[in-house]
Amino acid sequence: FPEDAPDKMKEVAERLGYPFPYLYDETQEIARAYQAACTPDFYILDNDLKLVYRGQLDDSRPGNLIPVTGKDVRAALDHILSGELVDPNQKPSIGCSIKWKK
Structure with a gap:
């Protein structure tokens, strides 16, 4: 586009x-x-640059009437800032596939 x-x-x-x-x-x-599959695909690294979150922003999708809140990304960031482990159960992103160059 x-x-x-x-x-x-x-x-x-x-x-x-x-x-x-x-x-x-x-x-x-x-x-x-990072084996990105689609856009958007969210990656969050901790202070040691270790990948601790890869997944969706939230449950909103075009047309599903669920408001955009960023709750999944926000929860991961809140855990990091609180010194807690990020929940390993993460929902994958859903979006447009990446158009790979040859």
Whole structure:
């Protein structure tokens, strides 16, 4: 989709004032290393850069009338910030498949 092009996403990040780096994985090396399957796919690393969460944002889906809350990602972050282990039972992301370059 043209609106998802890297230059357009950079504009969105600047307009919305993302307080974190916005990166573009041009070679898809990182996506392959983390075995990304779809977008969005959420990854959370702890202070030791260990992957502790990979999964969905929440139970919302286009058309299912469940509000976007970010509860799954928020719960993982709350556990990390509290020094607790993140629940290993994580629901996978559902979204558009990644279009892999050859």
